[in-house]
Amino acid sequence: xxxxxxxxxxxxxxxxxxxxxxxxxxxxxxxxxxxxxxxxxxxxxxxxxxxxxxxxxxxxxxxxxxxxxxxxxxxxxxxxxxxxxxxxxxxxxxxxxxxxxxxxxxxxxxxxxxxxxxxxxxxxxxxxxxxxxxxxxxxxxxxxxxxxxxxxxxxxxxxxxxxxxxxxxxxxxxxxxxxxxxxxxxxxxxxxxxxxxxxxxxxxxxxxxxxxxxxxxxxxxxxxxxxxxxxxxxxxxxxxxxxxxxxxxxxxxxxxxxxxxxxxxxxxxxxxxxxxxxxxxxxxxxxxxxxxxxxxxxxxxxxxxxxxxxxxxxxxxxxxxxxxxxxxxxxxx
Numbered sequence: 001x002x003x004x005x006x007x008x009x010x011x012x013x014x015x016x017x018x019x020x021x022x023x024x025x026x027x028x029x030x031x032x033x034x035x036x037x038x039x040x041x042x043x044x045x046x047x048x049x050x051x052x053x054x055x056x057x058x059x060x061x062x063x064x065x066x067x068x069x070x071x072x073x074x075x076x077x078x079x080x081x082x083x084x085x086x087x088x089x090x091x092x093x094x095x096x097x098x099x100x101x102x103x104x105x106x107x108x109x110x111x112x113x114x115x116x117x118x119x120x121x122x123x124x125x126x127x128x129x130x131x132x133x134x135x136x137x138x139x140x141x142x143x144x145x146x147x148x149x150x151x152x153x154x155x156x157x158x159x160x161x162x163x164x165x166x167x168x169x170x171x172x173x174x175x176x177x178x179x180x181x182x183x184x185x186x187x188x189x190x191x192x193x194x195x196x197x198x199x200x201x202x203x204x205x206x207x208x209x210x211x212x213x214x215x216x217x218x219x220x221x222x223x224x225x226x227x228x229x230x231x232x233x234x235x236x237x238x239x240x241x242x243x244x245x246x247x248x249x250x251x252x253x254x255x256x257x258x259x260x261x262x263x264x265x266x267x268x269x270x271x272x273x274x275x276x277x278x279x280x281x282x283x284x285x286x287x288x289x290x291x292x293x294x295x296x297x298x299x300x301x302x303x304x305x306x307x308x309x310x311x312x313x314x315x316x317x318x319x320x321x322x323x324x325x326x327x328x329x330x331x332x333x
Contacts, residue, residue: 075107086135107185110173180207181208221304240276
């Protein structure tokens with residue numbers, strides 16, 4: 001089972017006591033180490049108006065990391081397409097693929113990646129998501145040199161080879177990915193409820209395409225790997241508290257430890273814990289065994305691991321510990 005490709009979703013977390021620059025520098029360090037260790041790819045997700053996540057300008061971050069690595073695949077996991085005209089995304093990722101051929105992926109999501117007020121600041125209409133299927137097809141056309149808009153082409157972007165993935169946390173994304181014959185990534189690292197049902201819908205309705213002959217599922221899962229179970233459990237508790245502060249304490253101003261204690265003890269914490277349903281937490285053997293079981297449970301062809309931790313240093317530790325447990329092949333070995 002450990003032959004299954006192992007990839008990384010880097011949330012570019014700005015942890016307590018760290019700056020945005022620390023987080024972005026951490027993205028570079030994490031990517032360079034992941035490349036050395038033999039991870040398959042790294043993705044970054046578009047979020048807005050979240051002070052603890054620094055990946056809002058996703059294509060810019062990909063370019064920054066790509067210029068400082070050599071081989072590892074990099075991409076969006078994902079770009080929230082209703083926030084952007086398809087032509088602009090084709091030009092951005094066409095540029096990335098031209099500068100870094102064979103290394104760029106484009107995962108597409110339908111959600112806004114933010115709250116309703118920020119959605120308005122993005123000049124996005126709530127109805128924009130309704131056009132998601134048509135926008136995906138339009139974007140495909142630009143990248144495949146089969147434009148859907150007469151007389152309009154993406155430069156750069158026209159005819160470049162950028163694999164497209166449909167990302168989702170519901171049956172809608174599964175159905176669309178199956179209909180278009182595209183790989184499907186399920187966000188089980190934060191929205192676990194429909195994982196198995198969505199994968200079943202995707203596989204049973206998949207229609208082969210020019211990009212993909214057989215269904216391909218990427219499943220997200222939280223990982224905290226450490227030398228001892230106590231260390232991993234302590235880090236997991238820090239992550240729970242960070243999430244409580246970020247999601248439940250939003251808009252409340254600076255929070256003391258006592259404030260966070262109250263949030264963690266509140267009934268609303270059940271929603272946070274549900275987001276962490278699929279979490280491999282422990283020593284190398286414990287984490288490896290969990291991920292092997294999860295891959296079967298999810299029907300996954302590839303695992304997209306999210307190294308949740310309270311600092312860049314601890315994410316780096318988890319990254320290396322998992323690589324050893326999974327028996328990845330270091331590039332420089």
